[in-house]
Amino acid sequence: MQPYSDITSVAFGVLCIASALPFVGVPFPSRAWSTYYADKNRWMSQLSGGRLTPKQAGYAGASLRVAVGSCCIYQPTRVAALLVNGAVVVRGTMVAYRDKRPMRPQWTMLSAIGLCLLLEKL
Template sequence: MWTSTASDIASTTFGALCIASALPFVGVPFPTRGWATYYADKNLYLSQLSGGRLTPRAAGWASAALRIAVGSAAIYPPTREASLIANTAVVVRGTFLAHRDGRPMRPQWTMLGALGLCLLLGRL
């Protein structure tokens, strides 16, 4: 059925992009230096949200590890839906915090849209 194929393609693409997006969290300028700058600022913000328990560097490495785990789980069909639902919960919380703190909202909406698409295609 076409929906199964579309779901596999969307979730595998989403997972691969999650894994690739771990790179700028640790300072690798991928795909551009602008992404590394954005994520360096995000690491500082996540450090502040942790109440200082995490340094910006530690926040970046923790975020990168989480992106790799979520991406891998989204690619692997038995863990796909649970991963997407858990990630949605994290992103929804982050969206509220970002809005509260005047952070850029486009990345939040993009991630929520991608998660919604993957979950919808998985259910069709």
């Protein structure tokens, strides 16, 4: 099972890193993604109580994605990164539900994290 775990976690890590781009306004893979993340950055700015601007919130989100992605690619830090990311996403899911935000991205991320953790433990 280890090869499947490695392939899945590396793919997840690469996707995490690539998904940092729309956080900072790069329309990748489509303009719709950058629009979604621009709205998410404004929302995260509001959640910070104004301590972060939308741009700063975007860079914080992008930094977290790059860090998690890098740690998922590097096997010794993989489980810790998945658990930390899982905690962040669970909290974000609860807040998104409360604020009636789109839930599909939340469930997708939680499912991907769960799959990577499951394969890592098998």
